[in-house]
Each structure stands twice: as C-alpha cells, then as structure tokens.
Amino acid sequence: MSVNLExxxxxxxxxxxxxxxxxxxxxxxxxTLRKFTEMIGxxxxxxxxxxxxxxxxxxxxxxxxxxxDMVLYIISKQDSEEDIITNYELNDTIYxxxxxxxxxxxxxxxxxxxxxxxxxxxxxTLLEEKLATAExxxxxxxxxxxxxxxxxTTMEVNIARVYNWDVKQRRLKKKESSI
Numbered sequence: 001m002s003v004n005l006e007x008x009x010x011x012x013x014x015x016x017x018x019x020x021x022x023x024x025x026x027x028x029x030x031x032t033l034r035k036f037t038e039m040i041g042x043x044x045x046x047x048x049x050x051x052x053x054x055x056x057x058x059x060x061x062x063x064x065x066x067x068x069d070m071v072l073y074i075i076s077k078q079d080s081e082e083d084i085i086t087n088y089e090l091n092d093t094i095y096x097x098x099x100x101x102x103x104x105x106x107x108x109x110x111x112x113x114x115x116x117x118x119x120x121x122x123x124x125t126l127l128e129e130k131l132a133t134a135e136x137x138x139x140x141x142x143x144x145x146x147x148x149x150x151x152x153t154t155m156e157v158n159i160a161r162v163y164n165w166d167v168k169q170r171r172l173k174k175k176e177s178s179i
Contacts, residue, residue, distance in 0.1 A: 008147045010140060012046060015039065015151040018158040021165040029166035033159060040155045047148045050141050057138045064134060068127040071106055075120045078102050 006014040018024050025032050070086075077084050084100040106123045107115050118126065 008144065010144060012144060012147060012151070015043070015154040015158070017154055018161050021162055024158075024162065025165075029162055029169070032162050033166075036155055036159045036162065040152055040159075043148050043152045043155065047145060047152070050145050050148065054138065054141045054145065057134055057141065061131065061134050061138065064127060064131045067108070068124070068131060071120055071123045071127060074100075074103065074106060075124065078104055078120065 008014070016024070026035070074084065080102050082102075084102065085097065086100065087095045087097055090096050104120055105117050106120055107117050108123055108126070109115050
C-alpha cells in the first residue's frame with residue numbers, strides 16, 4: 001500500500017484516496033480493510049479529542065471577553081473621582097454588589113487557585129493576548145474538525161471500494177473454478 005505523506009497545517013495526515021484498489025492491497029483485502037478501519041479509528045479518536053477541546057474553548061472565550069471588558073471599564077474609570085458600583089459573581093447563581101475606588105491594578109485568576117496582581121494595562125495586554133490565542137485555537141480546531149470529517153469520509157469510501165473489489169474478485173475466482 002502506498003502511503004500519502006500529505007497533512008494539514010497541524011500535522012494531521014491526509015487519508016489516501018483509493019483510485020486503483022489493486023495498488024492498495026497488501027497481502028489480501030482483509031488486511032487492507034483492517035488497516036483502513038484502524039485509520040478511521042484514529043481519525044475518530046482525534047475528532048473526539050478536538051471536540052472536547054472545542055467545548056472547553058467555547059466556554060473559556062466568553063469568560064476572557066467578560067474579564068477583558070471589565071478591565072477596560074476599570075481603565076475608563078481610572079481618572080474618575082466617583083466609585084465604581086458593580087455586581088460580581090460569588091457562585092453560579094449568587095451575585096453581590098461592590099463599591100470599588102478607581103484603581104490602576106487588578107487581580108486575575110490564573111487557574112489552579114493562583115491569583116496575581118497586574119496593572120490594568122498589563123492585564124489588558126495579557127487578556128487580549130489570551131483571547132486572541134484562544135480564538136485562533138478555536139478557529140484551528142474547527143478547521144481540523146472539518147478536515148477530520150473529510151478524512152473519515154474518504155476512508156469510509158476506501159473501505160467500500162476495497163470491499164466491493166474483494167467481492168468482485170471472489171466472484172471471478174468462483175466463476176473461473178466452476179468452469
């Protein structure tokens with residue numbers, strides 16, 4: 001079986017398209033069918049992994065936007081003398097009201113129970129970078145998912161072609177042996 005070494009920009013290999021079945025048969029059709037089925041399994045595993053990452057990013061991006069919007073709001077109020085009144089989330093359904101003096105620093109959760117103090121400008125830069133990275137990753141994942149779906153379809157077509165070729169070869173052998 002000749003192997004196609006093409007891949008997408010993130011290294012996911014492109015499935016070969018079986019044009020001439022005879023060129024893809026190794027020992028017998030069953031072996032080739034097994035290899036193709038294994039390739040589909042790998043593509044489906046990658047698809048499942050990408051779907052999980054997509055779901056995580058789709059939850060993370062709105063939080064990053066919301067945090068960036070708040071930092072931008074705090075920056076807009078830095079030179080003001082009046083306090084900032086805001087509601088903040090304590091829990092999924094519980095909010096509290098806070099009165100904040102105009103400030104030039106904010107604290108950001110970095111994860112794993114870590115919070116760091118940043119100047120508002122540093123926070124803005126950090127959040128913009130994280131948001132851009134997350135959006136780019138989401139775009140790449142969507143592109144990869146489309147690519148994976150195409151590869152799975154190609155491999156399913158390949159399996160059908162090899163199977164049909166094998167059936168045809170068996171019928172020819174049976175017909176020749178009966179003559």
